[in-house]
Amino acid sequence: MPELPEVEVTRRSFEGRIAGARIVGASLGKPLRWPLGCSVESLAGRRVLGVDRRGKYLLLRLDQGLLVLHLGMSGSLSFAPALPAGGPHDHFDLLTDAGQLRLHDPRRFGAVVWAPDDHAPVLDKLLGRLGMEPLADDFSLAAFKAGLKASRASIKRLLLAGRLVVGVGNIYASEALFLARIRPTTQARRIGPARAERLHAAIRSVLEQAVTAGGSTLRDFQAADGRSDVYGREGAPCHTCSTPIAMVRQGQRSSFFCPVCQRP
DNA sequence: ATTCTCACCTGCGGGC
DNA sequence: TGCCCGCAGGTGAGAA
Numbered sequence: 001m002p003e004l005p006e007v008e009v010t011r012r013s014f015e016g017r018i019a020g021a022r023i024v025g026a027s028l029g030k031p032l033r034w035p036l037g038c039s040v041e042s043l044a045g046r047r048v049l050g051v052d053r054r055g056k057y058l059l060l061r062l063d064q065g066l067l068v069l070h071l072g073m074s075g076s077l078s079f080a081p082a083l084p085a086g087g088p089h090d091h092f093d094l095l096t097d098a099g100q101l102r103l104h105d106p107r108r109f110g111a112v113v114w115a116p117d118d119h120a121p122v123l124d125k126l127l128g129r130l131g132m133e134p135l136a137d138d139f140s141l142a143a144f145k146a147g148l149k150a151s152r153a154s155i156k157r158l159l160l161a162g163r164l165v166v167g168v169g170n171i172y173a174s175e176a177l178f179l180a181r182i183r184p185t186t187q188a189r190r191i192g193p194a195r196a197e198r199l200h201a202a203i204r205s206v207l208e209q210a211v212t213a214g215g216s217t218l219r220d221f222q223a224a225d226g227r228s229d230v231y232g233r234e235g236a237p238c239h240t241c242s243t244p245i246a247m248v249r250q251g252q253r254s255s256f257f258c259p260v261c262q263r264p
Numbered sequence: 265a266t267t268c269t270c271a272c273c274t275g276c277g278g279g280c
Numbered sequence: 281t282g283c284c285c286g287c288a289g290g291t292g293a294g295a296a
Contacts, residue, residue, distance in 0.1 A: 107273045169289055
């Protein structure tokens with residue numbers, strides 16, 4: 001589920017309730033991608049100041065240090081005054097005086113990592129090379145064009161790498177490229193000004209719409225990305241020209257496109 | 265330096 | 281039905 005819109009919708013769903021809360025305890029299930037980096041006991045007594053997002057990472061700001069959360073491929077967070085006993089796929093619980101935050105993650109590609117302060121090496125490792133935030137003013141068209149010109153990789157792989165712009169995952173990359181009428185296999189540096197501008201706008205538009213849909217649907221991400229134009233629609237008619245949607249593999253990931261609307 | 269492949273882990277759907 | 285295979289929305293590490 002979790003590309004930028006899902007992460008952002010998740011963030012909004014509990015930030016207002018957890019901000020200001022006092023941590024009273026925490027517990028871990030099976031190992032996640034990385035060790036927590038501190039004892040769960042040491043979290044007790046800390047106060048949660050707020051929840052920020054950088055790319056697909058959530059940053060739980062505490063009065064002392066912060067917790068970095070990632071949902072991986074299959075993670076989801078829930079927050080409620082009291083949650084039922086954890087199941088086999090619940091791997092992190094944060095108990096606060098305002099409610100309980102729980103990470104559910106069957107595949108365990110997700111993570112919860114403690115950072116003692118804003119300059120901790122782990123933050124640099126995880127966030128240090130992330131690209132522009134597509135929904136922020138920081139998402140400059142000029143910088144985007146320059147980034148395209150500097151890359152020999154295909155545009156799809158460049159987007160997924162997150163070094164130029166963050167938050168675009170496998171679904172929204174295909175969708176944005178469809179909107180911009182660019183084939184996923186196109187070498188990034190071969191994308192001219194007009195197409196670059198369309199893609200820049202398409203990325204923002206696709207993500208914004210998904211956040212809005214996720215926000216109105218709330219907690220039903222399926223409905224939010226259910227009506228895709230190309231993703232998962234191999235062989236089905238293009239919504240624009242009725243040509244069957246095609247699929248290619250790019251670095252172990254599937255890309256979907258319309259062979260006619262997205263000419264090479 | 266960039267770019268590409270692999271690995272991490274579990275569940276599910278399709279084909280036999 | 282049951283087994284085996286491939287695939288799934290991410291991304292850092294290490295190899296080319």
